[in-house]
Amino acid sequence: MISIKNVNQFYGGTQILWDLNLDIKPGSCTCIMGRNGVGKTTLLKCIMGLLPVSSGEILLQGEPLQKKKAEYRAPAGIGYVPQGRDIFPLLTVEENLKVGLPVRKDGAKEIPEKIFELFPVLKEMLQRRGGDLSGGQQQQLAIGRALVLEPKVLILDEPNEGIQPNIVKQIGDVILKLNKEEGLTVILIEQKLGFARRVGEEFRLMERGRVVASDRMDNLSEELIRQYLAV
Amino acid sequence: ADTIKVGVLHSLSGTMAISETTLKDTVLMMVEEQNKKGGLLGKQLEAVVVDPASNWPLFAEKTRELMTKDQVDVIFGCWTSVSRKSALPVLEELNGLMFYPVQYEGEESSKNVFYTGAAPNQQAIPAVDYLMNDLGVKRWVLAGTDYVYPRTTNKILEAYLKAKGVAAEDIMINYTPFGHSDWQSIVSDIKSFGSAGKKTAVVSTINGDANVPFYKELGNQGISSEDIPVVAFSVGEEELSGLDTKPLVGHLAAWNYFQSVESDANDAFISQWKAFTGNPDRVTNDPMEATYIGFKMWTQAVEKAGTTDVDAVEQAMIGQETENLTGGMAYMNKNHHLSKPVLIGEIQDDGQFEVVWETEGVVPGDAWSDFLPGSKDLIADWTAPISCGNYNTVTKTCSGQNY
Amino acid sequence: MSSLLSNFMSFSRINGDSKVAPFVVVLLVVTALASSCNLLMPEDSVFYVSTYTITLLGKYLCYAMLALAVDVIWGYCGILSLGHGAFFALGGYAMGMYLMRQIGDRGVYGNPELPDFMVFLNWSELPWFWQGMDQFWVAMLMVLLVPGLLAYLFGWLAFRSRVTGVYLSIMTQALTYALLLSFFRNEMGFGGNNGLTDFKDILGFDLQSDNTRVTLFIITALMLSGLLVLSKKIMQTRFGKVIVAIRDGESRARFIGYRTENYKVWLFVYSAMIAGIAGALYVPQVGIINPGEFSPINSIEIVIWVAVGGRGTLVGAIIGAILVNYAKTKFTAIMPDGWLFALGAMFVLVTLYLPKGLMGLVAQLKDRQLQNVNNRPNDKAEEGHA
Amino acid sequence: MRYINAICACLLGLLISTSVLAASPSEAQQPLLLELTEVKLNKALPVLQQLETTEGADMLALFKTMLNGDLYYEKETRRLIAALKEQSVTRYSDLFSGEVLSDLSKKQVRKIKVNNKLRGYLGEAIARMQLNHPDSAVRKDAVRSLFSDLGSNTITLIRDARLKEQSRSVQEAMDVALALYRARHAEEATDRLQAIKDLEGSLEPEVRNQLTQLAENDPSRSVRKAAQTGLDKIDQQAEMYGFINQLFFGLSLGSVLLLAAIGLAITFGVMGVINMAHGEMIMLGAYTTYVVQLMLPNMIEYSLWIAVPLAFMVSGLAGILIERLVIRHLHGRPLETLLATFGISLILQQMVRTVFSPLNRQVATPDWMSGSIEINPLLSLTLNRLYIVAFALLVFMILLIVLKKTSLGLNVRAVSQNRDMAKAMGIRTDRVDAMTFGLGSGIAGIAGVALSQLTNVGPNLGQAYIIDSFMVVVFGGVGNLWGTLVAAFTLGVANKFIEPVTGAVLASILVLVFIILFIQKRPKGLFPQKGRAAE
Amino acid sequence: MSILDTTREVMRRDQVWPFLQDHSQDVDISHQVLLYVEGLNLSFDGFKALNDLNLYINDGELRCLIGANGAGKTTLMDVITGKTRCDSGTVYFGQSLNLLEKDEAEIAQLGIGRKFQKPTVFEAHTVMDNLELSLKSNKSVIPTLLATLNSEEYDRIDHVLETIGLKAERMMLAGSLSHGQKQWLEIGMLLMANPRLLLVDEPVAGMTVQEGERTAELLTSLAGERTVVVVEHDMEFVRSIARTVTVLHQGSVLAEGTMDEIQNNQDVIEVYLGEAP
Numbered sequence A: 001m002i003s004i005k006n007v008n009q010f011y012g013g014t015q016i017l018w019d020l021n022l023d024i025k026p027g028s029c030t031c032i033m034g035r036n037g038v039g040k041t042t043l044l045k046c047i048m049g050l051l052p053v054s055s056g057e058i059l060l061q062g063e064p065l066q067k068k069k070a071e072y073r074a075p076a077g078i079g080y081v082p083q084g085r086d087i088f089p090l091l092t093v094e095e096n097l098k099v100g101l102p103v104r105k106d107g108a109k110e111i112p113e114k115i116f117e118l119f120p121v122l123k124e125m126l127q128r129r130g131g132d133l134s135g136g137q138q139q140q141l142a143i144g145r146a147l148v149l150e151p152k153v154l155i156l157d158e159p160n161e162g163i164q165p166n167i168v169k170q171i172g173d174v175i176l177k178l179n180k181e182e183g184l185t186v187i188l189i190e191q192k193l194g195f196a197r198r199v200g201e202e203f204r205l206m207e208r209g210r211v212v213a214s215d216r217m218d219n220l221s222e223e224l225i226r227q228y229l230a231v
Numbered sequence B: 001a002d003t004i005k006v007g008v009l010h011s012l013s014g015t016m017a018i019s020e021t022t023l024k025d026t027v028l029m030m031v032e033e034q035n036k037k038g039g040l041l042g043k044q045l046e047a048v049v050v051d052p053a054s055n056w057p058l059f060a061e062k063t064r065e066l067m068t069k070d071q072v073d074v075i076f077g078c079w080t081s082v083s084r085k086s087a088l089p090v091l092e093e094l095n096g097l098m099f100y101p102v103q104y105e106g107e108e109s110s111k112n113v114f115y116t117g118a119a120p121n122q123q124a125i126p127a128v129d130y131l132m133n134d135l136g137v138k139r140w141v142l143a144g145t146d147y148v149y150p151r152t153t154n155k156i157l158e159a160y161l162k163a164k165g166v167a168a169e170d171i172m173i174n175y176t177p178f179g180h181s182d183w184q185s186i187v188s189d190i191k192s193f194g195s196a197g198k199k200t201a202v203v204s205t206i207n208g209d210a211n212v213p214f215y216k217e218l219g220n221q222g223i224s225s226e227d228i229p230v231v232a233f234s235v236g237e238e239e240l241s242g243l244d245t246k247p248l249v250g251h252l253a254a255w256n257y258f259q260s261v262e263s264d265a266n267d268a269f270i271s272q273w274k275a276f277t278g279n280p281d282r283v284t285n286d287p288m289e290a291t292y293i294g295f296k297m298w299t300q301a302v303e304k305a306g307t308t309d310v311d312a313v314e315q316a317m318i319g320q321e322t323e324n325l326t327g328g329m330a331y332m333n334k335n336h337h338l339s340k341p342v343l344i345g346e347i348q349d350d351g352q353f354e355v356v357w358e359t360e361g362v363v364p365g366d367a368w369s370d371f372l373p374g375s376k377d378l379i380a381d382w383t384a385p386i387s388c389g390n391y392n393t394v395t396k397t398c399s400g401q402n403y
Numbered sequence C: 001m002s003s004l005l006s007n008f009m010s011f012s013r014i015n016g017d018s019k020v021a022p023f024v025v026v027l028l029v030v031t032a033l034a035s036s037c038n039l040l041m042p043e044d045s046v047f048y049v050s051t052y053t054i055t056l057l058g059k060y061l062c063y064a065m066l067a068l069a070v071d072v073i074w075g076y077c078g079i080l081s082l083g084h085g086a087f088f089a090l091g092g093y094a095m096g097m098y099l100m101r102q103i104g105d106r107g108v109y110g111n112p113e114l115p116d117f118m119v120f121l122n123w124s125e126l127p128w129f130w131q132g133m134d135q136f137w138v139a140m141l142m143v144l145l146v147p148g149l150l151a152y153l154f155g156w157l158a159f160r161s162r163v164t165g166v167y168l169s170i171m172t173q174a175l176t177y178a179l180l181l182s183f184f185r186n187e188m189g190f191g192g193n194n195g196l197t198d199f200k201d202i203l204g205f206d207l208q209s210d211n212t213r214v215t216l217f218i219i220t221a222l223m224l225s226g227l228l229v230l231s232k233k234i235m236q237t238r239f240g241k242v243i244v245a246i247r248d249g250e251s252r253a254r255f256i257g258y259r260t261e262n263y264k265v266w267l268f269v270y271s272a273m274i275a276g277i278a279g280a281l282y283v284p285q286v287g288i289i290n291p292g293e294f295s296p297i298n299s300i301e302i303v304i305w306v307a308v309g310g311r312g313t314l315v316g317a318i319i320g321a322i323l324v325n326y327a328k329t330k331f332t333a334i335m336p337d338g339w340l341f342a343l344g345a346m347f348v349l350v351t352l353y354l355p356k357g358l359m360g361l362v363a364q365l366k367d368r369q370l371q372n373v374n375n376r377p378n379d380k381a382e383e384g385h386a
Numbered sequence D: 001m002r003y004i005n006a007i008c009a010c011l012l013g014l015l016i017s018t019s020v021l022a023a024s025p026s027e028a029q030q031p032l033l034l035e036l037t038e039v040k041l042n043k044a045l046p047v048l049q050q051l052e053t054t055e056g057a058d059m060l061a062l063f064k065t066m067l068n069g070d071l072y073y074e075k076e077t078r079r080l081i082a083a084l085k086e087q088s089v090t091r092y093s094d095l096f097s098g099e100v101l102s103d104l105s106k107k108q109v110r111k112i113k114v115n116n117k118l119r120g121y122l123g124e125a126i127a128r129m130q131l132n133h134p135d136s137a138v139r140k141d142a143v144r145s146l147f148s149d150l151g152s153n154t155i156t157l158i159r160d161a162r163l164k165e166q167s168r169s170v171q172e173a174m175d176v177a178l179a180l181y182r183a184r185h186a187e188e189a190t191d192r193l194q195a196i197k198d199l200e201g202s203l204e205p206e207v208r209n210q211l212t213q214l215a216e217n218d219p220s221r222s223v224r225k226a227a228q229t230g231l232d233k234i235d236q237q238a239e240m241y242g243f244i245n246q247l248f249f250g251l252s253l254g255s256v257l258l259l260a261a262i263g264l265a266i267t268f269g270v271m272g273v274i275n276m277a278h279g280e281m282i283m284l285g286a287y288t289t290y291v292v293q294l295m296l297p298n299m300i301e302y303s304l305w306i307a308v309p310l311a312f313m314v315s316g317l318a319g320i321l322i323e324r325l326v327i328r329h330l331h332g333r334p335l336e337t338l339l340a341t342f343g344i345s346l347i348l349q350q351m352v353r354t355v356f357s358p359l360n361r362q363v364a365t366p367d368w369m370s371g372s373i374e375i376n377p378l379l380s381l382t383l384n385r386l387y388i389v390a391f392a393l394l395v396f397m398i399l400l401i402v403l404k405k406t407s408l409g410l411n412v413r414a415v416s417q418n419r420d421m422a423k424a425m426g427i428r429t430d431r432v433d434a435m436t437f438g439l440g441s442g443i444a445g446i447a448g449v450a451l452s453q454l455t456n457v458g459p460n461l462g463q464a465y466i467i468d469s470f471m472v473v474v475f476g477g478v479g480n481l482w483g484t485l486v487a488a489f490t491l492g493v494a495n496k497f498i499e500p501v502t503g504a505v506l507a508s509i510l511v512l513v514f515i516i517l518f519i520q521k522r523p524k525g526l527f528p529q530k531g532r533a534a535e
Numbered sequence E: 001m002s003i004l005d006t007t008r009e010v011m012r013r014d015q016v017w018p019f020l021q022d023h024s025q026d027v028d029i030s031h032q033v034l035l036y037v038e039g040l041n042l043s044f045d046g047f048k049a050l051n052d053l054n055l056y057i058n059d060g061e062l063r064c065l066i067g068a069n070g071a072g073k074t075t076l077m078d079v080i081t082g083k084t085r086c087d088s089g090t091v092y093f094g095q096s097l098n099l100l101e102k103d104e105a106e107i108a109q110l111g112i113g114r115k116f117q118k119p120t121v122f123e124a125h126t127v128m129d130n131l132e133l134s135l136k137s138n139k140s141v142i143p144t145l146l147a148t149l150n151s152e153e154y155d156r157i158d159h160v161l162e163t164i165g166l167k168a169e170r171m172m173l174a175g176s177l178s179h180g181q182k183q184w185l186e187i188g189m190l191l192m193a194n195p196r197l198l199l200v201d202e203p204v205a206g207m208t209v210q211e212g213e214r215t216a217e218l219l220t221s222l223a224g225e226r227t228v229v230v231v232e233h234d235m236e237f238v239r240s241i242a243r244t245v246t247v248l249h250q251g252s253v254l255a256e257g258t259m260d261e262i263q264n265n266q267d268v269i270e271v272y273l274g275e276a277p
């Protein structure tokens, strides 16, 4: 679905991603894991076109993405839930959701009911400003917002950060449901092993801007965890 | 030097560009003409143009630049009083020579400046006389922008009117900020002030851009010139060219020159101007005539003195005569002010003025007003033995500075 | 690592590498050279520097000082003042009042007590706020106090009520605009539109003599250097760090326990005083002070000088002010009809191509050099902080 | 007398037809007419007075033509002719026969000058002649314009006309005139008392003046008292209408502020660009009006309707251009936009100076926008202001709808709040930016059209409004259109209510001080953005 | 009151003028309770974020605060630290200090430190400077102007750098740290200030499990000497540190007790935990 070949990326003079290679299978749910600051978020931003890559290729279903500007990547089928959620703070919940409507292929004018089925809180909060919501509510809104786009790939950057346990579970269910029942490809950055194990099929471990291990989730060994996740 | 340098110190940008650009062009035209005639003292004239950008301190700086860097022999320049006041110390320090072509509030006479515009007694007083005697005006609105020229003029006029027996309640004085654009309340006040059954007139010293909205509001509130005529001292042909004059017909202005005055000199001047600017619609106005007279006189004085040396030219200037564009002769007095005729014109719908009244003969410009307590004893006389810009005829001394 | 060194290091990282010392040296050397060339060289010598140039340079340096004042609060504390011209003008008026009183009976009306414009408006005695202004020390006190007090009052009101961002900027603009209109009024007793002019001498020295002019110029240069060094020093203290912290996260700074409004008020007052001093030095050199200095456009221009030079670098502000004004002088002389095109284009191009101003360019070049030499990636993550 | 203008306006149309109908002048009139061509300006009045009373041809056409400044005579024959000015060409016709004199050139004719004094007299004389005009409105205006000059022969004319008069309102006006005359001249105190009673309810300034005089000078005490009572009543009314008037002034000033600021409320308020070139966008709009009138000199009446969409396009395109070339590169650096747009504003100012000259340009006001509607003698609302208030509100509503109801509005706000995220949501931020900036600039252009009707069209136009605009937007609360509306009207009304007390200069200062203090109370303007995110 | 009375009041002999009084009051904890929160109410545009909330924190305690998203935990901290004004209720620090009368800076100087949910650090400053600024010191203008780091303070910074594992990044600008690193830095800033009461909002969000464990150790070690209130959703983490847990729901306290009690509380399971873990 998405394949990344030899991507290098710099912040100013500092190289963050080093010849990074990554392959995401269609319909899979892949967890990217690694310590703080290894470049996970950076990688996602590169996929979204929010950061320029200095060399390498990013392919979506075999088509090169890096020529496309960021605003054409959502229509190409990528939904993005950023770290820190990045809700439009002064738009109401409803408006936050509506932003993505024009991208949909079906030209819907209203927010699909499905979103509210997945996250009932959003329905209650419809007229409140996004910025006023609590962290957890914002997270749900961010996922909902990405789903409005009807993406082929859903990218989530630490979606459980600061979410109450039962919602974490609910989000897990939602991801599983989307992935398993609707065949949505999911890329997930997750620090919590438990959650990763529950929803992920595949894992990728990152270290200093490189993917250092990739396999099926079942094969994530204590060895690897100690090597790449422990401090 | 192999040329005689003429400095031109008029704002070409900023708020004053609107008025001053024309004067720059006038000087350039005069220089060109003089050069065609073979120059001066056998040398060509060279104009040095700078832009003080309507920024007052810049006038001082540019004056210094013209005098020390470009070494000009004379400067034609300034419009607002404050710009002149700013340039003055530099002129006096470096002993320069400047011609100032705009009507102003008086109360000044410098050895280094010749004032070719009107002093208050050459504009305001005759205008009021006309309104009072010919139109029978009994109630007066003195409306002005809040700065020195209107303040002084209005003070002089107030004193003058009271001396003529006008009661205090028949005088309304109103000041507005620069560029005032919302005249609704003031015009409505004027309207009610004018509906008290006595003939009322507005004496306007409103400056620059504020005039257009003022006249527009007059027109819209239905005040026509027959009801309440407005006589203005800062509205000339140039200002009218930016206005739809239909509603203004009949309002008045007092100047020493109108484009519409028929005379050969004027016709020649106008066609020269139109040719020079390449624009058949360009108008001429009073400060242009003042520039014209100043320039002519200067060339005559230089020829008389045989040199461009400032002191020699200054002395040669006094007593110079030049033909006015409106006929008659302008005369340079000992106080560095001109004697000129005063004309009163009514605005026509073609943006021109129709002369409706003029003084018999010329009026000598008075540097120090006779109607202000502080200056009624002062005179200016730049000839020996007085040689002073502010000589007190009572104490027989030259008060303050001695240049 | 000694704490002092770390202090310095951290500073240079925050705000580009602006070296104050070399700049001050250059400034003083140029000043000394120009002054001596004016006084010692004969007028026809190629090395002669005309008095015109000296006053021009003096004026630039005053503007530079003003830019410094703006940079202190804008560059370091993020307070965009669109009204700093007001403090400059107030300082200028204080000085102007002193100079006006020095005229004594040499005015046109020869009144020993009253300045000409008061005689002219029939005033019979000096208004209270003119009392004592014939004393140099009183006037100098006022140069500091009046802008300082106004800044204190305004800052105290605004910062305590947590007025920030554009709201604050526009309020400073309103402030200077209100002052502009007030000073235009003849009733205010500051000479209305004409302002104060026609000065004769300062402390008994003839203002029109070359010696006085050169002295004023030198004083300005020394003052500027002094204030530059002082400002730099202040910004290197913890106070300076708090100021920058307020710029980037005011509420965070509050939660650490800093009373940010006090910091802002004091910095604002300091900056206003610098502006006042600049104004005071400006007036005797250009010979006039009038309400035009309060005009909001002037204040905006000051900000632009700083931006052109590079905000938050102090030296940059000074260079920016000198450069823009030099360009103005040159452009108005070379192309009086089109200089606004050139100036406008200059502003646009600088913004587009030198986002961090001239100092940013310098830093960039230096970085590149460093990279080439060390071949080690340099950390340049200085985000623009609005 | 102020009705003369109105008379003139409606007479203009009738001019040709009446002059055709005029009979040729009588024996007695001929020498007077000849004298008119020779006499000096200040001696012309007696001649005209004689002409009015001398039997013979109707002099109405002559007077009207003269009042309009269209009266000429042929130098050779001394024959009086009327000029008909149409744009650049002037046609002449014989005043009395109406015969068109096509072979006459400018050189062969000379104008008969008028001055204010003559104009005043002509107006009155025309009014006297028109007491029997078929149109009742004209008759009424004629009567009212005679109020200030009720001589005995005028009064006889009015008295005669009153007998024949059918129209109610004209009758009333005539009654006022007659009562005025009696109040002034009646010998008996009772007559004067009766006259005062008859004058009751009239708000004419002449009535008030007359009552003042009676209240002060009348020998009879009861008359003085009655006059005073009448006066008090009028003053009471005057106070009320004065209040309404001031309110109107305030609203109209407010609508000017609103128009000027509303474009900025988008470019600055919503997009966050500190747009110093906003004033120049207004200026471009005003110049567009000028150009439209220049190109279509025969369509002054419709020029504004053409100018509004055109100005929107011109300024809008300029805005888009600026956005594409400059602003686009400054995302995330809002303060730098100040610098760049300031540069742009300098360039634009100098550009119009170069293209159109530094002088102000003349923009005509269409007839339907000039003058005022008179509600009563104490209260009249100027038409141009009335239209501008309506126009400002209209523009505001349209803008509100565009921003609230179209996806553009949503997208703009999303982009301004988080550009990266907006991109990630597939919003084409480039297009949104350009369109929004274009919209804001276009609206500024429209404002320029309106302002061209009130003030100078010159290179400094923009500068005059930029500071006020920022003040309004900030006072109202950045990013809130309603705030801008309320702020504009508040400032306008406040200004107009302070102005009569303190004078214009102090009023502006006080308003500024008020804003400064107000912002201390509400640091985010009238309608602040609320909630956590706004911190 | 007449002017005379006012003057008399101001000039009372038995009392020092208010502005001369020593304001550096000490926290009075004679009843072992450090923080009293009583009857707190707060609503935003009609939405009740805090609803008659009562909470008592003992001195030296480590208290965990959990509750559904939007329960009002962050808002409660906002009220305690002076960021948000509440509609009604009281908040006392010790017996005598009414926090509602004070502003943020004052409260911070009293010794209440806070870590935000979303890490907030001074992005244009280096890690080192961030720590220096948070140092417990006199924070008024003049002393700050004259302040320099003495060797003791310098050591302290070093020590904290060590603790938060950012030694290598000490000269980096805080703005270029990753999310997790910023979290650590903010904890470091808290440590520097050496506060009496720490309010820690979601410290381990974005950290790996192992890092979370380290944070837990750190917080546990702090308790006792200081009082710590932790908000966290990570139940593993909460269990590892918690002694008393308070559950908030819809702006008021739903349950309070030990971890075990809470985990078996039916209400809590329903609104927060989901089915029992």
Ligand SMILES: Nc1ncnc2c1ncn2[C@@H]1O[C@H](COP(=O)(O)OP(=O)(O)OP(=O)(O)O)[C@@H](O)[C@H]1O
Binding pocket: A011, A014, A016, A034, A035, A036, A037, A038, A039, A040, A041, A042, A043, A083, C381, E175, E176, E177, E178, E179, E180, E181, E206
């Ligand atoms: N704007 C920036 N400028 C410079 N360096 C940056 C910037 N943003 C991030 N970095 C650096 O890039 C590296 C990778 O950051 P990134 O945010 O991708 O980490 P991450 O793997 O997502 O970590 P976390 O789990 O903490 O979110 C970090 O070391 C960080 O310091």
Ligand SMILES: Nc1ncnc2c1ncn2[C@@H]1O[C@H](COP(=O)(O)OP(=O)(O)OP(=O)(O)O)[C@@H](O)[C@H]1O
Binding pocket: A132, A133, A134, A135, A136, A137, A162, D530, D531, D532, D533, E044, E045, E047, E048, E049, E067, E068, E069, E070, E071, E072, E073, E074, E075, E076, E117
């Ligand atoms: N300024 C505000 N304006 C409007 N509503 C607000 C504001 N601040 C908070 N709220 C509302 O108050 C409620 C409590 O929010 P709070 O952030 O305290 O929750 P929380 O318990 O910290 O949740 P989380 O665990 O998700 O961080 C939320 O529903 C939020 O929408």
Ligand SMILES: [Mg+2]
Binding pocket: A040, A041, A042, A083, A157, E178, E179
């Ligand atoms: Mg990350």
Ligand SMILES: [Mg+2]
Binding pocket: A134, A135, E073, E074, E075, E117, E201
């Ligand atoms: Mg929270």
